[in-house]
Every structure is written in structure tokens, then in C-alpha cells.
Amino acid sequence: MMRTIRKEHGNGGKQTYELIDGLFKPIFGSEILKSGDDSTVFSLKGMKVGISTDSFVVKPYFFKGGDIGKLSVCGTVNDLAVAGLEPKYITISFVIEEGFSMDDLEKITRSAKEYADLAKVEIVAGDTKVVEKGAADGIFINTTGLGIAKDAKKMPSISKIKSGQVVIVSGDIGRHGACIYSHNEDLGFEDRIESDCGLLLDVISELMQEVDVAYMKDLTRGGLATALNEIVQKSGFDIKVEEEKIPVADEVKALCDILGLDSYYLACEGRFVAIVNRDEKEKAIEILKKYNKCACDIGTVEEGMEKRVYLSTTFGGMRILDMLYYEMLPRIC
Amino acid sequence: MMRTIRKEHGNGGKQTYELIDGLFKPIFGSEILKSGDDSTVFSLKGMKVGISTDSFVVKPYFFKGGDIGKLSVCGTVNDLAVAGLEPKYITISFVIEEGFSMDDLEKITRSAKEYADLAKVEIVAGDTKVVEKGAADGIFINTTGLGIAKDAKKMPSISKIKSGQVVIVSGDIGRHGACIYSHNEDLGFEDRIESDCGLLLDVISELMQEVDVAYMKDLTRGGLATALNEIVQKSGFDIKVEEEKIPVADEVKALCDILGLDSYYLACEGRFVAIVNRDEKEKAIEILKKYNKCACDIGTVEEGMEKRVYLSTTFGGMRILDMLYYEMLPRIC
Numbered sequence: 001m002m003r004t005i006r007k008e009h010g011n012g013g014k015q016t017y018e019l020i021d022g023l024f025k026p027i028f029g030s031e032i033l034k035s036g037d038d039s040t041v042f043s044l045k046g047m048k049v050g051i052s053t054d055s056f057v058v059k060p061y062f063f064k065g066g067d068i069g070k071l072s073v074c075g076t077v078n079d080l081a082v083a084g085l086e087p088k089y090i091t092i093s094f095v096i097e098e099g100f101s102m103d104d105l106e107k108i109t110r111s112a113k114e115y116a117d118l119a120k121v122e123i124v125a126g127d128t129k130v131v132e133k134g135a136a137d138g139i140f141i142n143t144t145g146l147g148i149a150k151d152a153k154k155m156p157s158i159s160k161i162k163s164g165q166v167v168i169v170s171g172d173i174g175r176h177g178a179c180i181y182s183h184n185e186d187l188g189f190e191d192r193i194e195s196d197c198g199l200l201l202d203v204i205s206e207l208m209q210e211v212d213v214a215y216m217k218d219l220t221r222g223g224l225a226t227a228l229n230e231i232v233q234k235s236g237f238d239i240k241v242e243e244e245k246i247p248v249a250d251e252v253k254a255l256c257d258i259l260g261l262d263s264y265y266l267a268c269e270g271r272f273v274a275i276v277n278r279d280e281k282e283k284a285i286e287i288l289k290k291y292n293k294c295a296c297d298i299g300t301v302e303e304g305m306e307k308r309v310y311l312s313t314t315f316g317g318m319r320i321l322d323m324l325y326y327e328m329l330p331r332i333c
Numbered sequence: 334m335m336r337t338i339r340k341e342h343g344n345g346g347k348q349t350y351e352l353i354d355g356l357f358k359p360i361f362g363s364e365i366l367k368s369g370d371d372s373t374v375f376s377l378k379g380m381k382v383g384i385s386t387d388s389f390v391v392k393p394y395f396f397k398g399g400d401i402g403k404l405s406v407c408g409t410v411n412d413l414a415v416a417g418l419e420p421k422y423i424t425i426s427f428v429i430e431e432g433f434s435m436d437d438l439e440k441i442t443r444s445a446k447e448y449a450d451l452a453k454v455e456i457v458a459g460d461t462k463v464v465e466k467g468a469a470d471g472i473f474i475n476t477t478g479l480g481i482a483k484d485a486k487k488m489p490s491i492s493k494i495k496s497g498q499v500v501i502v503s504g505d506i507g508r509h510g511a512c513i514y515s516h517n518e519d520l521g522f523e524d525r526i527e528s529d530c531g532l533l534l535d536v537i538s539e540l541m542q543e544v545d546v547a548y549m550k551d552l553t554r555g556g557l558a559t560a561l562n563e564i565v566q567k568s569g570f571d572i573k574v575e576e577e578k579i580p581v582a583d584e585v586k587a588l589c590d591i592l593g594l595d596s597y598y599l600a601c602e603g604r605f606v607a608i609v610n611r612d613e614k615e616k617a618i619e620i621l622k623k624y625n626k627c628a629c630d631i632g633t634v635e636e637g638m639e640k641r642v643y644l645s646t647t648f649g650g651m652r653i654l655d656m657l658y659y660e661m662l663p664r665i666c
Contacts, residue, residue, distance in 0.1 A: 003435035010429075010463025019461060023435075027442045028425075028449075028456045040457040042422070044481070045380055053424035053458045055475060057468075089375070091386035092361075093475050095428070096343070098663070102336035102356075109360045116361075123361045124373040125386045125477075128352060130343025130663050135390075135470035142388060144424050144458075144477035148377070330431070330463050 012221025013265075013324025038079040038218070041149070048149035052079035055142045059331040060183050061108065065175075065195035068141055069111035071269060071333060074199050075220065076145040077119045081204045082216040082272050084155035085147030087119055093127040093142040100139060108139065119199055121145065160214035161235040163303040166281045168274045170203060171196065171292035172247040173224050177266030178255045180332050185259065193251050198270035203291040207274065211284045215275045219268035221332055222324040226265065227273060228309045229323040238304030241321070243313045247294035264311075265324045267332045275301060345554025346598075346657025371412040371551070374482070381482035385412035388475045392664040393516050394441065398508075398528035401474055402444035404602060404666060407532050408553065409478040410452045414537045415549040415605050417488035418480030420452055426460040426475040433472060441472065452532055454478065493547035494568040496636040499614045501607045503536060504529065504625035505580040506557050510599030511588045513665050518592065526584050531603035536624040540607065544617045548608045552601035554665055555657040559598065560606060561642040562656040571637030574654070576646045580627040597644075598657045600665045608634060 008015040025033065033040065039052035054075050061068040073090065080087040092112060096105065116123055149155055175196035182192045200218060207213060215235075217227045224246070228239050248256075248263045256263050276284045281297055288295030309321040341348040358366065366373065372385035387408050394401040406423065413420040425445060429438065449456055482488055508529035515525045533551060540546060548568075550560045557579070561572050581589075581596045589596050609617045614630055621628030642654040 005429050005431060005433040005435060005438065005463055007431050007463055007465060010461060016461060020459075023439060023442060024459060024461075027439070027446050028459070029446070030456045033456055033459060038458075042455075042457060044377075044382075044421070047378055047380075049377075051422065051424055051458050051477075051479065053426045053475070053477060054460045055426045055428050055462045055473075057428055057462045057464050059468075088377070089384065091384055091477050093386045093388045093477075095388050095390055095473055096338050098338060098340050100338040102338060105338065106356060106360070109357060113360050113362070122375075123363045123366055124375060125371075125384050126353075126357060126361070126366060127387045127475075128343060128349060128357075129388045129390045129473075129666075130338055130340055131390050131470065132340060132663050134467075135392075135664070136473070137464065137468035140428055140462075140469070140473065142386070142426050142460075142475035142477075144384075144386060144426075144475075146384065146479070330465050331468070333462075 007330040008327055010330050011324050011327030013226045039083040041083060048152045050080055050083050050085040050147045052076050053144040055140060056333055057140050057331045058333050059137065061138055063179050063183050063195055064192040065179060066197035067108055067111050068139060069108035070115050071197050072141040072143045073112050073115040073119065074197055075269060075333065076143040077121060078200045078218045080145050080147035081201050082218045084149060084208060086150050087121045087145050087147040089124045089146040090116060090121045091125040091144045092123055095129045095131060095136055095140040097136040097138055098130055098133045115199060119201055154208060156213050156215045158215055158234045161237060161275055161301055163237060163301055164278060165214055165275050165301040166278055166297050167239060167241060167299045168276060168284055168288065168297050169271065170288050170295050171271050172249045172294040173219060173268055173271055174248055174252045174263040174266030176269040177223060177332055178252040180329060181259060182255060184329055193255060196268050196270035200270060200272055203288060207284060207287050210287055211276055211280045213274050213276055216272050218272040221267050223265045223267055225321045226324045232307045232309055236307060238302045238306055238308050238310065239299055240302055240310045240312065241299030243311055245296060245298045247296060264321060269333060340663040341660055343663050344657050344660035346559045372416040374416060381485045383413055383416050383418040383480045385409050386477040388473060389666055390473050390664045391666050392470065394471055396512050396516055396528055397525040398512060399530035400441055400444050401472060402441035403448050404530050405474040405476045406445050406448040406452065407530055408602060408666065409476040410454060411533045411551045413478050413480035414534050415551045417482060417541065419483050420454045420478050420480040422457045422479040423449060423454045424458040424477045425456055428462045428464060428469055428473040430469040430471055431463055431466045448532060452534055487541060489546050489548045491548055491567045494570060494608055494634055496570060496634055497611055498547055498608050498634040499611055499630050500572060500574065500632045501609060501617055501621065501630045502604065503621050503628050504604050505582045505627040506552060506601055506604055507581055507585045507596040507599030509602040510556060510665055511585040513662060514592060515588060517662055526588060529601050529603035533603060533605055536621060540617060540620050543620055544609055544613045546607050546609055549605050551605040554600050556598045556600055558642065558654045559657045565640045565642055569640060571635045571639055571641050571643065572632055573635055573643045573645065574632030576644055578629060578631045580629060597654060602666060
């Protein structure tokens with residue numbers, strides 16, 4: 001049987017990792033790439049520089065709270081920001097289907113520019129390809145960002161994670177995924193759920209100034225559960241989170257109930273987790289709350305041999321929270 | 334009537350420029366972007382750094398002389414090389430259609446890696462998105478490259494172009510475009526035409542060591558004619574080229590005769606033009622001939638108010654060689 005790419009290979013979870021670990025890493029073999037972070041930091045003539053790349057294929061390309069232009073800029077800028085980098089330059093490359101509305105292209109371009117300005121990143125290169133009708137679905141955008149380290153010593157690193165540290169989430173989770181589901185499924189939602197799509201620069205900048213952050217990760221494809229699993233895989237520790245502490249908006253919960261979805265796996269595009277020492281927990285949460293009142297601690301890093309994420313449920317039980325294994329909607333971002 | 338994106342907007346010629354000048358530049362407004370080169374050079378803490386981005390949508394993704402993986406790496410590396418930059422890092426981002434052959438993906442990935450190694454660029458970041466069956470046609474790849482200036486003073490620049498300088502082409506033109514046409518059109522070609530897809534690093538490196546190159550441009554979408562038009566537009570000079578000097582392979586000529594194509598507009602993916610002072614012409618050609626025996630001078634830079642490219646024909650006439658205005662096959666690269 002011919003081995004083929006399946007939808008799940010794009011879910012950001014288990015199958016994406018199988019593809020990366022089974023195909024891309026053995027072939028590309030780059031030591032830098034093997035770090036597995038969304039951005040890669042390397043030395044350029046003594047300066048710490050980071051690069052991140054992302055292609056965006058979200059459907060619909062206009063959604064409540066954003067569009068593919070805003071998402072393309074915020075996504076790449078956030079990847080740099082959580083690595084402790086100051087985003088400086090960004091490239092933007094379009095693949096557009098013949099027949100695409102010029103007005104929509106203009107709106108998307110303006111939106112990308114608006115968020116590039118807000119992020120103070122300069123758009124330094126671009127590219128446009130057009131494919132014939134039917135060869136793409138509307139518009140796909142790639143952005144690649146370049147950032148520099150402000151203070152190399154203060155940069156978050158997986159190696160700074162220690163047992164006893166606290167896991168904090170910057171706001172309520174799952175909004176972006178729920179938003180895209182609410183657009184795509186014919187559920188009769190009068191009001192679509194608003195995406196959390198947005199920039200994390202200001203909150204991260206203030207947090208890093210005041211707190212010695214061990215590690216940060218933005219929550220994207222695969223949601224909170226997948227992000228935490230990446231952290232335990234790379235750090236070697238376990239993480240225990242408490243179900244009752246994890247903030248989920250009522251409308252997101254309602255959508256999950258209707259569709260049988262698990263909010264821990266729903267994509268976010270404007271949320272991150274930060275891991276900090278216990279004695280800085282209160283200070284960190286105080287700062288995060290200025291930007292989103294739902295920010296709170298959700299669990300702890302623990303010594304462990306299993307590299308697992310455990311969820312203590314509201315009913316007093318404990319379950320393993322694994323990586324995302326399946327994806328109904330492939331085009332979440 | 335709804336204004337929409339048309340195939341020609343992706344031809345790399347007149348309509349692409351209309352889109353860039355009419356929509357992207359006014360909105361993005363970046364001074365750096367306005368330079369209009371394929372790569373953008375800027376100062377990063379005193380170091381001259383250049384970035385180039387390109388999305389590749391070529392169909393078929395395997396063609397005689399290359400594939401989309403090789404093309405993706407060579408295209409971006411060549412954009413940096415002609416700007417006088419030493420390519421150092423590259424990112425690679427895939428958009429893959431559900432059902433795509435895993436074996437083909439592996440071949441393409443190996444091919445990208447092979448040419449990254451040959452170019453001595455490190456693959457530092459990647460991304461994979463999967464879209465549902467029918468939402469893309471096989472595979473699209475974005476590469477974004479970062480290069481540094483070896484010698485800032487020796488960097489080619491549009492402002493170094495002067496009247497009387499000589500225009501040299503690095504090899505026979507139009508192979509890549511002819512190759513893609515020969516695959517896509519049902520012409521009964523037993524042997525497809527081989528693409529010129531390849532790296533230009535070594536030839537450019539040797540040329541820049543020995544010759545004071547005023548300006549270089551690689552020939553891609555829109556071919557020789559479009560590249561020369563970009564040069565006259567940006568420099569303000571005219572260029573006169575001689576039809577009988579421009580090297581075109583017999584099989585490319587034959588295809589052009591059958592399909593009614595003009596070889597000057599056919600894409601190349603491993604050729605460039607260099608503009609040098611008259612007294613360095615022989616030395617430059619001697620170096621280029623080591624890499625491709627068809628390399629030769631094809632014309633001169635001339636004082637002029639028209640910013641035009643003139644072609645003196647073999648019949649003793651003179652015609653204006655404009656930018657590409659139409660594109661039958663949108664997915665040439």
C-alpha cells in the first residue's frame with residue numbers, strides 16, 4: 001500500500017512528530033533543527049539570533065477576531081517572543097488561487113501590516129505565486145521572522161526547567177480552535193466564538209523584565225495538552241496540572257460539549273505557558289493578569305521517569321494527558 | 334465586477350509588478366522592501382545581512398533535471414548569491430495535500446538536503462501544514478534564506494551600473510521554462526528538455542573574487558527579458574542586446590517554434606546576468622565559461638531616457654523587449 005500523508009500529519013501532535021522525527025530530522029540532520037523548538041537560536045558573528053518559519057492555511061481566512069494576515073504575523077512574532085527574542089524582521093510570501101478577490105487580498109495585506117507595525121517588525125522581503133483555479137484553496141501565507149536576543153543570559157531554555165517550578169497559563173485556552181470550529185461546522189451558532197489570535201510581545205516583555213522565566217511556549221496547534229507534552233518530552237520531567245484551575249470560557253466549553261471535543265487540545269493563537277520558580281509565581285501571575293484576567297497557575301513540574309503530563313480531574317481522579325492524536329479540521333492555522 | 338487575482342499576476346512580469354506596486358508596496362510601505370530586489374540587505378548591529386523568501390509551486394514537482402526540493406533550495410540560495418551575500422541559513426516550510434505520497438515527500442526532502450549541503454547552508458527551521466484533499470495540488474514549499482556580506486564594498490549594487498558596461502549571461506537561457514512546458518504540454522516529446530535548475534554559488538564566488546561586478550541578477554520567472562527590464566527600470570539606463578549573441582539551445586528553440594513561445598521570456602533557474610566594466614569583460618567571460626561554455630556577452634548598458642531593453646535582431650532590425658505580459662503556465666517555479 002502506498003504510504004501517504006494524512007490529515008493527522010498536520011495536527012501539530014503525535015503524527016506531526018512522527019513525520020518530523022521519522023522523515024525530516026533523519027534527512028535534514030541539522031543539529032540546530034533537532035532542538036525541536038518553533039524558533040531556532042544560533043550565533044551569527046557572536047550575536048544571538050533566532051529564526052522562525054510558519055505557513056498558514058487557515059480556513060476560513062476571515063474569522064471572528066482575526067484573519068490569515070493577522071494570524072501570519074502574530075504566529076511568527078509570538079514564536080520568536082516566547083524564545084526570549086526581540087522580533088526585528090519578517091518576510092511574507094503568498095500563494096494565491098486564481099480568481100481570489102483582490103479586495104480580500106487587500107484586507108489581508110492591511111491586516112498583516114497593522115500587526116507588523118504593532119509588533120515593530122519590518123517587512124523585509126516578500127513573494128507572490130499564483131496557482132490556477134482549484135490548485136489551492138484561496139490563499140496560503142508563509143511568514144519567516146528574525147529576532148535577536150536582548151539578554152542572552154535571561155533567555156528561557158528547556159534546560160532551566162526544574163522540579164517544583166510552577167506552570168502558568170496566560171489566559172483562557174482553546175478560543176482559536178473553537179472559533180475555527182464554530183465557523184466550519186454548521187452548528188447554527190448565531191455569534192461565532194472570538195479567536196484569541198493576537199500578539200504576545202508586550203506581556204512577554206514585561207514578564208521577562210520582572211521575572212526570571214525558566215521556559216515559555218505559545219499554545220498553537222494541538223493546544224495546551226500538546227504544548228505541555230512537548231515540554232515534558234524535551235525536559236525529561238513530568239508535569240501535573242489541575243483540571244479545575246485550567247481556564248476555559250463558557251462558550252468554548254459549550255462548543256466542546258456539542259462536538260465532543262476536548263478543550264485541552266484546541267488551538268490557541270494568543271496564549272502561552274510560562275514555567276517559573278515557585279517564589280516568583282505571584283509576581284508572574286500579577287503581571288499576566290494585567291493583559292488577561294484569566295491568567296493563573298495550573299500545575300507544577302515534577303521529578304519523574306515517565307515524561308508525562310498528568311491531569312488531576314475535578315472528580316479527584318488522575319489521567320494522562322497525551323499529545324493530540326487526531327484532528328478533525330486540518331486547517332486551524 | 335469583482336476584481337480578482339489572475340494567472341498573469343504570478344508571471345513575474347508586468348502584472349506581478351502591478352500587484353506589488355499597486356497593492357503590496359503602498360500597504361507594507363517598508364523602505365527596505367521598496368528596493369524591489371529578490372533579496373533585501375540591511376544592517377544588523379553593524380553587520381550587513383540579507384534575507385530572501387520564495388514560495389515554490391512548480392508543476393510537475395519532479396521534472397527533468399530537478400524537483401521542487403532542489404528548486405526550493407537553489408532558488409533562494411541563488412537570490413542571496415547574486416546580491417553578493419554568502420548564504421548561511423535557510424528555513425523550509427511545507428504545505429502538503431492529504432494523500433500525497435510519503436515516498437515522494439522523502440525524495441523531495443532528500444533533494445532539498447542534498448542542495449543545502451552543496452550550498453553549505455544550514456536548515457535552521459521548518460514547518461509542515463497538511464490541507465485536505467483538493468485544497469492544494471500536491472506540495473508547495475517556502476524557503477527563506479539568510480546570508481551575510483563577505484565584503485560590503487564589493488557588493489553588487491544597482492547604483493554601480495554605468496553607461497558602457499557590458500551585459501553577460503552565464504549560460505544558455507530558457508531551459509527551465511522549456512522543461513516545464515515540455516512536461517505539461519502533450520507534445521509527444523520523447524525526451525523532456527532538461528532544466529537548468531542548479532546552484533550559482535561557485536561561479537558567482539569565483540567571479541566576484543576576480544572581477545569588480547557592478548550588478549547581478551538571476552533569471553527566474555519572466556526569463557531574460559523580464560530580468561533586463563527590472564534592471565533598466567531600477568537603474569534608469571537602457572540596455573541593448575543582440576539577438577544573435579543570446580545563447581539558446583536547439584531543443585529550446587524547437588519547443589518555442591512549436592508552441593509559439595519567445596525564449597527570452599522563458600524561466601531559468603540556474604542562470605544569471607552580470608554587468609561588468611568593458612575592460613573586465615574577457616576575464617569575466619573566461620571565468621563563467623569554466624562553469625557553462627555558453628556564457629557570453631549579449632549587450633551593453635547605454636545612456637537613455639526610456640528605461641527600455643532593445644533587441645537588435647538577426648535581420649538587422651531593432652525591437653523593444655518588454656516585460657512578460659502573459660503566462661500560459663502559472664506554475665513554473
